[in-house]
Amino acid sequence: MGEALKFPDGFYWGTATASHQVEGGCRNNQWWAWEQEGGNIKDGTTSGIACDHYNRFDEDFALQRELGHNSHRFSIEWSRIEPEEGRWDGKEVDHYKRVLESLHKHGLTPFVTLHHFTNPIWFEDQGGWTSPKAPDLLERFAGHMAKELGDAVPFWLTINEPPVLPAASYIAGVHPPAKRDFRLAMKAAKNILLSLGRMHNAIRANAPHKPIIGPVINMTYVMPASDSDDDKEAAQSFDQYWNGYWLDGIRDGIIGPPAGDGESVDGLKGAWDIIGLNYYSRSVIAKAGGVMGLRQIPPPMDSERSTMGWEVYPEGFYQNMLRLKQYGKPVYITENGIGTDDDGQRCSYVVRHLREVHRAIQNGVDVRSYLHWSSTDNFEWAEGYRQKFGLIATEGDDLKRVPKPSAYVFKEMAEANAVTEGLAEQYLE
Numbered sequence: 001m002g003e004a005l006k007f008p009d010g011f012y013w014g015t016a017t018a019s020h021q022v023e024g025g026c027r028n029n030q031w032w033a034w035e036q037e038g039g040n041i042k043d044g045t046t047s048g049i050a051c052d053h054y055n056r057f058d059e060d061f062a063l064q065r066e067l068g069h070n071s072h073r074f075s076i077e078w079s080r081i082e083p084e085e086g087r088w089d090g091k092e093v094d095h096y097k098r099v100l101e102s103l104h105k106h107g108l109t110p111f112v113t114l115h116h117f118t119n120p121i122w123f124e125d126q127g128g129w130t131s132p133k134a135p136d137l138l139e140r141f142a143g144h145m146a147k148e149l150g151d152a153v154p155f156w157l158t159i160n161e162p163p164v165l166p167a168a169s170y171i172a173g174v175h176p177p178a179k180r181d182f183r184l185a186m187k188a189a190k191n192i193l194l195s196l197g198r199m200h201n202a203i204r205a206n207a208p209h210k211p212i213i214g215p216v217i218n219m220t221y222v223m224p225a226s227d228s229d230d231d232k233e234a235a236q237s238f239d240q241y242w243n244g245y246w247l248d249g250i251r252d253g254i255i256g257p258p259a260g261d262g263e264s265v266d267g268l269k270g271a272w273d274i275i276g277l278n279y280y281s282r283s284v285i286a287k288a289g290g291v292m293g294l295r296q297i298p299p300p301m302d303s304e305r306s307t308m309g310w311e312v313y314p315e316g317f318y319q320n321m322l323r324l325k326q327y328g329k330p331v332y333i334t335e336n337g338i339g340t341d342d343d344g345q346r347c348s349y350v351v352r353h354l355r356e357v358h359r360a361i362q363n364g365v366d367v368r369s370y371l372h373w374s375s376t377d378n379f380e381w382a383e384g385y386r387q388k389f390g391l392i393a394t395e396g397d398d399l400k401r402v403p404k405p406s407a408y409v410f411k412e413m414a415e416a417n418a419v420t421e422g423l424a425e426q427y428l429e
């Protein structure tokens with residue numbers, strides 16, 4: 001018999017989205033421009049009207065509530081708010097005020113991300129994250145939003161997945177501007193870390209109440225490919241770039257390697273109330289030639305993988321939560337999910353990953369939310385619409401919302417505030 005795994009009272013259950021992936025019509029950002037060039041998105045699609053969530057948010061939130069959710073994470077599209085440098089568009093601010101009103105009306109606690117991969121075209125043209133102006137511009141944007149949206153926002157998340165931004169845009173070259181230049185990547189990594197502190201402080205200074213503020217770090221669980229000293233060293237430098245640089249950087253207020261030498265920065269130390277954690281998979285690292293002197297070993301063919309090719313590895317989720325304990329901040333799971341065409345696999349994935357959250361809580365980690373990626377299937381960046389991450393499908397020309405079986409598995413857990421006995425029996429050995 002399975003045993004129910006109870007979560008603490010007040011635990012947040014919901015989903016996460018990002019403006020560009022669901023809203024549709026985000027014409028003023030660098031992703032839109034890059035999509036129009038052709039050849040950059042694997043399946044040949046472009047974001048287009050996406051899930052038309054810009055117009056259908058109220059209907060979407062009503063459905064999420066029906067499906068048992070009590071919270072929702074979304075992002076504000078900076079390129080709508082500031083379509084030209086220094087010009088604020090009040091109509092778009094009003095749009096997000098309506099989004100927040102709708103969330104509150106449906107009983108969904110909002111978690112608001114300020115930067116989720118997209119840059120206004122004017123900012124990208126200045127060099128985006130590599131520009132020395134980046135921290136000033138992000139600080140100003142964060143302050144503006146905190147003032148405008150006021151106490152409708154209890155949770156602010158500053159930047160989504162800081163390590164991905166330089167890695168995907170300036171090392172792997174798979175996100176715009178698709179460059180491969182380690183020097184630019186390190187400039188971006190430094191400006192992003194500086195911006196995390198500056199945005200935190202700007203929100204604190206401008207919000208009329210005392211919101212809870214934090215970054216969203218996507219930790220991968222890093223393991224060396226072998227016991228050799230070379231592989232262990234390579235894994236350590238990968239881990240430092242991906243995890244330690246950001247976490248220790250904020251805790252200690254320093255720019256550590258690989259982007260700095262440990263120099264202190266004013267206003268960065270302790271600039272977080274909480275840690276947002278995204279988790280998808282592990283990374284097995286071996287020493288190699290080339291950038292950073294390492295390479296990632298692909299998962300074995302017989303391992304369980306997603307359609308993204310990522311290995312399903314719940315143990316790494318647990319290990320990452322445990323590692324966060326040392327920072328002494330509450331942990332909010334801000335993303336976890338799977339790209340798959342097999343919704344049965346998603347059901348099993350979500351239950352198995354929630355078991356790890358439960359295990360982490362049992363072992364003293366203060367985890368307070370599980371926000372699944374994602375609510376509806378949506379535009380999966382350079383992969384396009386082919387990748388399906390949603391609990392809810394969008395079908396036909398009218399993008400009809402159709403909950404998948406996993407949406408009901410999730411509902412059962414959200415309503416019981418537990419992995420129920422029945423689900424434990426079905427999905428957990």
Ligand code: GAL
Binds near residue numbers: 018161278380389
């Ligand atoms: C995250 C990202 C999301 C979503 C997800 C699934 O890295 O924040 O926007 O794309 O991955 O790949």
